[in-house]
Amino acid sequence: MAYEYEYPHPAVTVDVVIFTIRSDELKVLLIKRALEPFVGRWALPGGFVDLKESLLDAAKRELREETGVAAAYLEQLYTFGEPDRDPRERVISVAYYALMPSDALEIKAASDAEGVGWFTIDELPELAFDHSEILQMALERLVAKLDYSTIAFQLMPEEFTMPELRHLYELITREEIDARNFAKRILALDVIEPTGRDRREGAHRPAKLYRVKDRSKVEVIK
C-alpha cells in the first residue's frame, strides 16, 4: 500500500546520543549499520518516527530497543534538516541525548544492527550521515549543562563519593577541578545527602557516601 500526498513530504527520524561512564571514561553508544546507506559504518541509534507516536516516545522507543533500559535522562537536543544529509530522500532528524547511570546497563544488539558498542569520546570512528555533528553538539550541551543543572547525577550510580562525582565532572569537562570549591558548590544545590556510610579505598582516607535526595527531581525527562 502506498501513501499519497498532494505535496512532497520529508521523512522524519529520531537519533539518540546515549552517554554513560564506563571504565573511567565518557562513552557514547554506536551501532554498526547493517543496511544501506553507509552500510558497515558506525552511527547513532535512531529510526523513523511512527506516525502515531510523539517525538519523545519515538526517542524512548529507540533507547529501549538499543539498550534494554527504559529509565534515563532524555532531552531533545536539536533538529537537523540539511536537504542533502541523507542520500535516499529528504530526512529530517530530531536529535535527543540520553544519560545512563554507569551501573544500570544491559546492552542488547538491535535487530537491524550488525554490531553495537560503547565508544570513548576521544576515539570515535568515522560516523554515517551528519552524526559526528550531532554527537559534537550533544557533548557541548552536556558540558554547558553541568554548570547550571543537576544533569550529572544521571550518570552516577545509586551511591557515590564526592571525589567520584568531581571525577565525573573532570571527565566531561576535561578540566581539573578544585576539590573544596566543588564540594561547596554541589552541596549548595541541596539535591544530595550523606547515606551515613563511608567508602574506604586503598590507602586513602574513607570518603562519605552520598545519594540523591529525591531522584524524581533530577530525572527530568522533557
Next chain:
Amino acid sequence: MAYEYEYPHPAVTVDVVIFTIRSDELKVLLIKRALEPFVGRWALPGGFVDLKESLLDAAKRELREETGVAAAYLEQLYTFGEPDRDPRERVISVAYYALMPSDALEIKAASDAEGVGWFTIDELPELAFDHSEILQMALERLVAKLDYSTIAFQLMPEEFTMPELRHLYELITREEIDARNFAKRILALDVIEPTGRDRREGAHRPAKLYRVKDRSKVEVIK
C-alpha cells in the same frame, strides 16, 4: 501530481516567534489565520518547509515574508511533534525564535494572512494549534539567555544608553535590576563601547551613548 511513499510521512513546518520592543513593551508578532484550520484565530507566522531548503532557510524565508526584514537574531528553539497537534494530518513543527531591533521594522502583511500585528506578552489572544506552548518556551529561553549571552543587544537600536539597556532587561525578566551592578556586569562582557556622545533627556543627567563594538559577534545566526 501526487507524491507517493511506501510509508506514511508527516508534514514538516517551521513556526517563528518574532520578538521586539515597541512602545516600551516586549511584543510578539502574530498573524490572523485566513484559512482552516483555526480560521480567524491568531497564530505564529510559519509554513511548510520546502523540500529543497534547509530548516534555517525556511525560517529565514518566513521571517522575510512576514516582516520584510532579513537580518535578525534567529535561533532554533525546539521541535513540536505531538501526533494530534494539527487536525489535518501529522505535522511536525520546528520552532525558531527571532529578535528584531526596535528601530528596524517595516511590517508587511503576508499574502495568506487576514491581519498581522504586534501583541504585548501580557495581552495575548487565544492562539491556534499549540502555539501558546511554543511562545511560552521561546519566552523562557529568552529570559534564560539574558544571563549567559549577548542576545539582548539584538533588540537594541544602533545607539543606546545604559539605562535603556537595563530597562530592556527589566521588561523581559519583569524584575527590577540594580543599576550599578548591571553596568558593571555588562561592561565586563566587553562587547559594547561608548560612542563619545551623550543623550540628554528631561531633567535627568546626560547619559553616555553606547554601541556594540562588533555587530558580527552578537548577530549569531545558527
